[in-house]
Amino acid sequence: MKRALSLIAILVSITLTGFAQNQATWIWYPGDFEIWLGNNMQNRRTERGTFLPPFWKLDSHYNLIDFHKDFDLAQPEEVDLFVEGKYNVKIDGKAFSGYPKRITVPAGKHKVSLKVFCQDRVPAIYVRGKNVVSDGSWLVTFEDKEWIDETGKASDQSGTTWLKAGSWNFNDPQQPPSKFKLNTKELSAVNATKKAGSLLLDFGRETFGFIKLKxxxxxxxxxxxxxxxxxxALATETCETTDHLEIDLTQKRDSIMELTKAFRYVNVQFDGSVSIDSVSMLYEYLPVADRGSFRCSDEQINKIYDVAAYTLHLNTREFFIDGIKRDRWIWSGDAYQSYLMNYYLLFDSPSVTRTLLALRGKDPVTSHINTIMDYTFYWFIGIYDYYQYTGDKTFIQQFxxxxxxxxxxCLSRRNKNGLLEGLAGDWVFIDWADGLSKKGEVSFEQLLFARSLETMALCATIVNDTPNAATYSQLAADVKTKLFTNYWSDSKQALVHSRVDGVPTQNVTRYANMFAIFFNYLDDPKKQAIKQHVLLNPEVPKITTPYMRFYELEALCALGEQSYVTKEIKDYWGGMLNLGATSFWEEYNPAKKGAEHYAMYGREFGKSLCHAWGASPIYLLGKYYLGVKPTAPAYATYSIEPQLGGLQWIDGKVPTPDGDVSVYCSTKEIKVTGAGGIGTLRFKSKIKPVSKQAAIRLVSSGLYEMTVEKGKNYQVNYQL
Structure with a gap:
């Protein structure tokens, strides 16, 4: 039985330049398909058969949409129409009767319009002619503010806001958006133990899909x-997920479970006269290929990279989700980290924008995203990074x-000091950490707030909203000033954690301090002070979640401490591998023993053993070891600063919108291949470096750089 619509035929390579000329595709109001799909996905969560919906507001798609585009045809054209919903179709305002499947558009200049109503699905159209095709250039609106007076004259002016249509990769008229399913492939268990009335199966590693009883x-x-x-799997009273069937069959048949589950082990129990020949699974996945890669001289690091990549793939589904077993929801903080990993492994822009749009939903805003203050700010920062990596202005202009x-x-919820603190209905999360205070004005929230305002200033500039660009810039500067005025402690040589009733606490945590480093909010003396007094200080409470280890290690990499980070990656992620992990976990505490590692939230198996935020080595190794990052949007300019971090050699690729940057580095040799844009290779050498392919410039004592052009190969001989 086929459970998923194959995407092989409809998933095509998407680039920032859009679809090929005259390629018809399904279109809709921008953001609506993402919201509709997100609602369907996030309401599939169950816990031991009980439906568990999200606890935040879910918006819906607009159910009546107007589509149109102007065409100038050299000759008449036959056009086929495919529509999700009830519709009328007009040429130059004159409607056809009924629901035509084919129309003729005359030669000359004409406006083709469709108005579509659909409640249970997203109103969508597919228009296919030689030149008249539906694509992202069509204009759409959910409210047509035109009117006709008593004489029958149409209004001379319009208040309608038209946007460019949304689309993804639905290029087959018989496969509309409402039929979207992920791909599946059948897999068998690597080991099966069969007893009377039971089967215990081991699929070899963490996986996700539908169990199939044969x-x-x-x-x-x-x-x-x-x-x-x-x-x-053996804890029948406390395992997190189950399926239950009542069977009454006189002839053999196969049965596939209705909902996907996450598992490595499956315990099938049956009674009465039930018999089962065998059990397999349909592995469910989004068919997106790796473009980034990493290999080095340390085999444990290579294994960590591979498991991190597999972890990210498992959590890259309709959207970037938090974990495949438990929530299977779209959490903004988890998704933000997935965006960053994606830029260094998959570079799949549609997965980023789908997730951003599903998280945002519609107006009016009644709460923070996921009800979490910091998760709202991660949403803004995610857009800032998305633009830097992709250069996609259209997304910003639309939304x-x-x-x-x-x-x-957010601005409406500032207190009298112009800062943010948790109000009724706000969840100040930060991290899972025992005893972490969320009271008062937390420095970490102000720091994320400042970066979010900087994002708004950038976006306002892109859409030519000059007055608000200036306003957001000033607000960001004000918050940053207050951050360092109110929270920097000369005695602690760090930002303190919070202020309560206007008085700074003496508590120092890692969160705001490490973000301030890679946001580049600090001068060098403050960076060095935080490195010594916070990041390398064992007296400051340690971080035990991969979620915040991500940022802690990024801050250390930004400070040039890759050798230290290499050891931490091996100890922390290698520690999970040593315990048999086949994907990376939601939380790892080396002090725990045995089955203690599986417990969380007061439940024996509450912890996710496949969590998106556990895959952060992908990002760290790509950005801070291979050393590739954009310095202008879409890699128009970029830097390559390879760092071995105590390894003997590293080798890998970093994807960009226009090709991949390849980097090999050892203690004596560097090889790079450029992608689109202009790159700058920067490195240190004890001797004068030599390259036959380009001139090398001396920047300062022992520091050199050279220009890297698209598609060209370079080799540098140097001495680390």
Whole structure:
């Protein structure tokens, strides 16, 4: 039984330049498909058969949409129409009767319009002619503010806001957006233990999909217990996810479970006269290929990279989700890290924009994203990074009004000091950490707020909203000034954690301090002070989640401490591998023993053993070891600063919108291949370096650089 619509035929390479000329595709109001799909996906969560919906507001798509485009045809054209919903179609304002499947557009200049109503799906159209085709250049609106007076005359002016249509990769008229499913492929267990009335299967590693019971017959009950660990699958009273079937079959048949589950082990229990020939699974996945890569002289680091890549793939689904077993929701903080990993492994822009749009939803804004203050700010910062890596101005131009309304909500919740603190309905998350205070004006929230305002200033400039660009810039500067005035402690040589009733606390945590480093908010003396007094200080409470280890290690890399970070990656992520991890976890505390590692949230198996934020080595190794990062949007200019971090050699690729940057570095040789844009290779050498392919410039004592052009190969002989 085929559970998923194959995407092989419809998933095509998407670039920032859009679809090929005259390629028809399904189109809709921008952001609506993402919201509709997100609602469907996030309401598939169950816990031991109980439906568990999200606890934040879910918006809906607009159910009545007007589509149009002007064409200038040299000759008449036959055009086929495919529509999701009820519709009328007009040429130059004159409607056809009924629901035509084909129309003729006369030669000359004409406006083709469709108005579509659909409640249960997103109103969408597919228009296919020789030149008249539906694509992202069509204009759409959800409210037509035209009117006709008593004489029948149409209004001379319009208040309608038209946007460019949304689209993805639905290029087959028989496969509309409403039929979207991820791909599946059948896999078998690597080991099966069969006993009377039970089957225990091991699929070899963490995986995700539908369990398939083959040759099912008889009468009785079948219960399936899923486990990310063997212990969980055998814990029939406390495992997190189950399936239950009542069977009454006289002839053998196959049965596929209705909902996907995450598991490595599956415990199938059955009674009565039920018999099962075998059990397999349909592995569900988004078919997106790796473009980035990394290899080095340390095999454990290579294994960590591979498992991190697999972890990210498992959590790259309709959207970037947090973890495949438990929530399977779109959490903004988790997704933000996935965006960054994506830029160094997949470079799949549609996955980023789908996730951003599903998270944002519609106006009016009634709460923070996911109800979490910091998660709202990660949403803004995610747009800042998206533009830097992709250069996609269209996304910002389309959704700037939603950015504004969300920022207005944040600004409305400032206190008398112009700062933010948790109000009724706000969840100040920061991190899972015992005893972490969320009271008062937390420095970490102000820092994220400042970066979000900088994002708004950037976006306002892109859409030519000059007055607000100046306003957002000034607000960002004010918040940054208050951050260092109110929270910097000369005695602690760090930003303190919070202020309560206007008085700074003496508590120092790592969060604001490490973000301030890679946001480049600090001068060099303050950076060095934080490195010694916070990041390398064992007295400051340690971080135990991969979520915040991500940022802690990024800050250390930004300070040039790659050798230290290499050891930390090996100890922390290598520690999970040593315990048998096949994907990286939501939380890892080396002090725990045995099955203690599986517990969280007061539940024996509450922890996710496949969590997106566990895959951060992808980003760290690409950005801070291979050393590739954009210095202008879309890699128009970029830097390459390879760092071995104590390794003997590193070798890999970093994807960009226009090709991949390849980097090899050892203690004596550097090889690079440029992508689109102009790159700058920068490195240190004890001797005068030599290259036959380009001139090398001396920057300062022992520091050199050279220009890297698109598609050209360079080799440098040097001495580290």
């Amino acid at each position: 040759g099912l017959t008889g009468k009785g009950q079948v219960t399936i217990y899923y486990g990310e660990s063997r212990e969980e 700037y009004p939603r950015m504004q309304s969300l920022m207005n909500y």
